Amino acid sequence: MVQQARAAATKRQIVRGAAAMFEKSGFEGARLGNIVESAGITKGALYFHFRSKEDLARFIIGEQHRISIASVEAIGREQAPAIEQIVMLCHELVRQIANDPIVRAGIRITLELSIDDQGPADPYLDWIDSCELLTAKAVEEGDLRRDIDPARFARFVIGAFTGLDTVSQVLTKRTDLAERVDDMWEFVLPGIMPTGRHQNIARIRRARWTPVEDNQSAV
DSSP: OHHHHHHHHHHHHHHHHHHHHHHHHHHHHOOHHHHHHHHTOOHHHHHHHOSSHHHHHHHHHHHHHHHHHHHHHHHHTSOSOHHHHHHHHHHHHHHHHHHOHHHHHHHHHHHHHHTTTOSOSHHHHHHHHHHHHHHHHHHHTTSSOTTOOHHHHHHHHHHHHHHHHHHHHHHHTTTTHHHHHHHHHHHHHHHHSOGGGGGGHHHHHTOOOOOSSOOOOOO
16 A cells, blocks of 8 residues: 555656646657656656656646546536536636646647647547537527527637637736636627627626636546
């Protein structure tokens, strides 16, 4: 049990150190020597847990995906209207990006690997699928117009968020990301909600989810 606990602690140390390097230098720029130094471990310890840099990078992407989907599932258990849950999801992603280096590293690695068609599509597809289900529910609840196509709208929301995140990173190192996401909903909601529900827009824009426990990495 002591050895298992020590191994788990070492793995967490490796993942955190690697996330810091991948976030800073990207997949191509991060060197195993730098990761070992950042994590404060030996190469032997790294290779005990991960076969290669790619193996380590894909583990971090998986962790980022797990963290995000855990919040999607938790928000889905809320009693709030579906349109508010979509807004909550966007702002929860903002919170994760701000607070968790594994999330930031996972996003950067995924985009970098996607240039060569090696990046996994699952994180984005799962976000889109979850948003599509919420959109369909919001239409049923009367908070979105009946002519809104849930699949197209979900793809738009995730694509718009990803674009906002990228531009915010370039211009302000993401310090204004929450504000830009709020702008998105200010501009979008009046066009997609029935006129009779417009009095709810201010409340919907303020919708936030507060985790009972922080969705940090399980490693």
